[in-house]
Amino acid sequence: MTRLAQFKFRLYVAGDAPNSTQAIANLATFCRNHLPDRYEIEVVDVFREPKRALAEGIFMTPTLVALTPPPVRKIVGTLSQTQTVLLALGLLDSAA
């Protein structure tokens, strides 16, 4: 790949619940380590914007939605297992 794809993430969190704060931190670390300078993160608090969560069908928090590159993928949880996240985003092969 000559030009590396730009990653656009949307992370749904539930206020400052422990799982959610952990996920924010984990995502930030992950991006710094694996996707330097080619990521974008939007954090949505479902307590503040419940209708958005309803429309998107987000019922478990935290949920990470990888909007680009396609296909759209959803990862539920604190993102504590890096390998799982890499696999889900299709980054395991290119990183190797």
Next chain:
Amino acid sequence: MKSIRPPLAPTPTKAPTGITGFDEITGGGLPRGRTTLLVGGPGSGKTILSLQFLAHGAQDCKEPGIFVAFEEASTRIVANADSFGWDLAGLLREKKLFFLDAQPKSDLVQSGDFDLGGMLAALEAQTKNMGARRIVFDALDVVLALLPDPAAKRREIYRLHEWLLARELTGIITAKAGGDEASVIQQPFGFMQFMVDCAVILNHSVALGVSHRNLRVQKYRGSGFDENESPFLIGNSGLVVDVARTRVHVDAKVSNERVSSGVERLDTMLGGGYYRGASILITGFSGTAKTTLSAAFAEAACQRGEHTLFVSFDSDYNEVIRNLASVGIGLDRYVKNGCLSMISARSIAGSAESYLVRIKTLAQEHDARCLVIDPVSTWYKSGNDTTAQSVADRLIDWSKSEGITLVCTSLLDEMSNRSESNSPLQISTLADTWIHLNYLVQAGERNRGLSIVKSRGTAHSNQVRELILSDAGVTLADTYTAGGEVLMGTLRWEKERAERVATEAAEAAAKLKRVRLDAEEAELEVRLKSLQTELVAKQVEKALLVRSTQSHEGELSRGRTQMKELRGADATTPAPEVKQP
């Protein structure tokens, strides 16, 4: 089993479910503003029960509801529930009902712990938006299974529970579990039963190839409830729970009115007929005219214009009608004018309970005052002993409380013990009137005998009568007893004929004797007359004889005198004057 507890009084803190019977068990419904746990195996009716709870709330209680579907897509749930006639689509349009599809996607990737905060936030918004008062979490176990450890599962259940309590929503959480209670407790969410205010266990079991459904309220904080297992059925309009009536109900309607059994002489034997609202049991072996006797009752009821339900487990109702027409019982016209409803229950498969619920529903729909079940002993086959027994009990209780006159027939197994008490369902003790039909085999004939084993509250004949079926209908004939034997059939006929002949002969003999006596009398009179005539003749003869004798003597003396005179020899003495008589 019957509860002696009086009917539970409804309290204002309950949310009615609209499920027939269930509200009676719980004394008005589920605890309002609290959480109810519904556990049961696959296909035990959890989703239907909770959906009915929501539909009833939205439609009749002005309580909009939310259905959170963790397992099945909401479109499929709505489609499946379409047959119950709840108009879910209409409620959805009017925003009285909302479905939240919360099924975890199959491509969902999970990394690390998560919670249900997102869902609750979304529900929070939706609840406020539509003013929801009821909420159902269907198959919560599906989402709980994704949580990594028991502590997390527990944490999320508490989160959900607290959220529900804080918003004072009347909630139902359903979860899968095996049928028996031990396995329910062992589930990871077993502790939920301790947490919630009300727990209901749904059970679906199969006994001898027949499905049985029942539910049991396991706990209900702050309220009395029926603690027994109650059978239920998934009917045409949702769940129907069968509640054992309490004794208080049963004694409510007691009538002194008599209704005809359809056989005139049987009415006489019973002192006027069956009591209105009584339960009558007709037992007998195969072919002893149980159906005919019960149909005679149905016909009589229809003639009085009373709506009647005839449930036949034996044969198709067209066959029943045809067969009965041959003995002069014409049910056809009553079926046509809607007075009689004939049901062939062979087509209804299921347990004794499901039969009962169906019969109740049918009877209510038809507004029946008289009910015939032919034969009730079928229930014994289609389920285990104890169920059929309690079902029969409840049938009798129910018909009494409704004031319905019930006639049940019960087949006795000819191969088994022939004793009369061998009624397989021991409903004979509950029945008010018990008529036993029997074959009497005698002189190479089988004849039907009818006897009244018992009839509560009525003086009844102790005689065994012969039941005669003919084109003209059903009648009872007197029986003759001869040398301790009851004579029936041809023997009775012969006896009757012999008596008739004897009477005729005696009459003829008497007539003959009379004629003879008349003749003798006449003869004597004639003889008497002729003798009298003879007597007169003899008297006349005698008188003549006296006169002729005198005149002869006179002539003689005169002659002698004349002779003397002529001779002149003797001094003549004038002859004495002869007096003529």
